[in-house]
Amino acid sequence: MKGTVGELGEFGLIREMTSRLTTTPAVRLGPGDDAAVVTAPDRRVVVSTDVLVEGRHFRRDWSTAYDVGRKGAAQNLADIAAMGAVPTALVLGLVVPATLPATWAIELMDGLRDECQVAGAAVVGGDLVRGDTITVAITALGDMRNQEPVVRSGARPGDVVAVTGWLGWSAAGHAVLSRGFRSPRAFVEAHRRPEPPYHAGPAAAALGATSMTDVSDGLIADLGHIAEASNVRINLVSGKVDVPSQMYDIGQAVGVDPLQWVLTGGEDHAIVATFPPDVKLPARWKVIGEVLHPSARPEVTVDGAPWTRAGGWDHFGGDEGDDGIETPGRG
Template identity: 50%
Template sequence: MTSESGGTLREVGEFALIERITAADGLNETVLLGPGDDTALIRCAPGGVLVTCDVLVEGVHFRRDWSTPVDIGRRAAAASLADVAAMGGQPTSLVVGFGAPADLPAAWALACTAGLREELALVGAVLVGGDVVEAPQVVLSVTAMGSPAPSGPVLRSGAQPGDVVALAGRVGWAAAGLQLLSRGFRSPKVLVDAHRYPVPPYGAGPAAAEAGATAMIDVSDGLVADARHVAEASGVAIELDTSGWDIPEPMQAAAAAYNIDPHDWMLDGGDDHALLATFPASARLPEPFVAIGRVVAGDPEVRVDGTARSGGGHAHFR
């Protein structure tokens, strides 16, 4: 055994690491049984429990020299919490599978789970269990659970011709940040930080459900790619209009420096975890949604400023 902050996972050992990770656990009214037994036990809303899983792999999703362990924990939690929000739901709890090499500093693992908890605290959810295993690189598998909106989950399949398409949150920031890091730059910091961890508009999810959203999706692959998922699930076409878009100042500067059209970042960049939703034309858009297009009848596709846009967005194994 080593001092509180020192030592590798090999020196600290699996069970002492789990003890340190779970020592910090808070509970909420949803948690009937937290870490320490073979399973956790969660109370459910009358509508059931939403559940979603995301895996982040070192070297694929993040690099330890580009992000802090807190950043990586926050990002891992955000990926799943944003999925719950995209159903109009309220996240309640999370389990984490944590894989890491034996020579990883235990302090890194503890900071990473502290990052998970920071993100969970933003939505009032808690860590209720998990698994710790050896792996050749850091792997974080997070499964988030949550309560659906009283009106039921908002699916991808409910968009109707005539609906307004609206966006809450940032798009293109994480992609711009990743491109900067890939070229060896660490600024503008606001963009680089956006790659390190997203800032999903969690509250916008339940607000959209309450405002009558007909469809919603977490923008994780890219705005056009995820709009296409809604179009395909709903059997409609989606028209986006970029003419009114403000290009954020740091993105303008970076795009100019690299001779890149910032619209490409905003249309195809993933990992920002904005929420894209459709609303009846009569609905009042809840904050911070802004209208960016409309739903029309037709073959499922996404048109940007009148032109069908194919491809784009992130897909694994390419």
């Protein structure tokens, strides 16, 4: 596939992109009509949407189109899993400059397709328009499979807090890339392509999780949403939070305490949930804290005290430069 998006034309590019897709039994009608049709056996559909903008959520010199596709799909599919649902489908709204090589859009679609396959879902449709800035808008759907959605507001004092998946790896990879390095590769790869534990979402619902979310903004920030919605205090025990030994080396090299990455780094899309205290959790879940009655107001504490170092953030706040990439965070 040679040439730019403009040379190939809208319909030619759409044909190339859709010809590469795979399907699943849930897809009753795929791309090519006014809308797609996907099964919703539970009679309820779970839906979540996210937008990635070039220069803010990804950089073409740091990530391939394929990686952007994997990552964009992952963050949406993780939102579905974090409700306790099984992802079924994804649609793509794509803005591309006419001068963009057509292969970029096609490889993006390959990435979306492959990440969907990991989660058991399929790309079922999209829209392609021209614009100056590459913008990737993704909406994912899922099915509850007769479980009740696990919302953020269900945490109760006495519950335990447990997490599964990667924490801080994407932030460490971002720190490496920001300083112009390309290794250690494990962290760089984690930043380029997160691996959310999709199956853990429905499994947590079956285990009786009282609240759940995926870690897109950072562990403390996302637990903050649960604390607020549930009106509780959540206390993390730093000694129970795994900090991989390799992270210490990078931390030392760049002058960051790696615990900060683990507690505040986003975009790994780990899944964190609260469970009743008597729950028996499989080994993949690590208990890292507990739910308490709120003191003055809902909050997240670490070893009993508020976390005063960097963490949590606001897309429109003053803490990012106009030209900068967002620190790893919510996508």
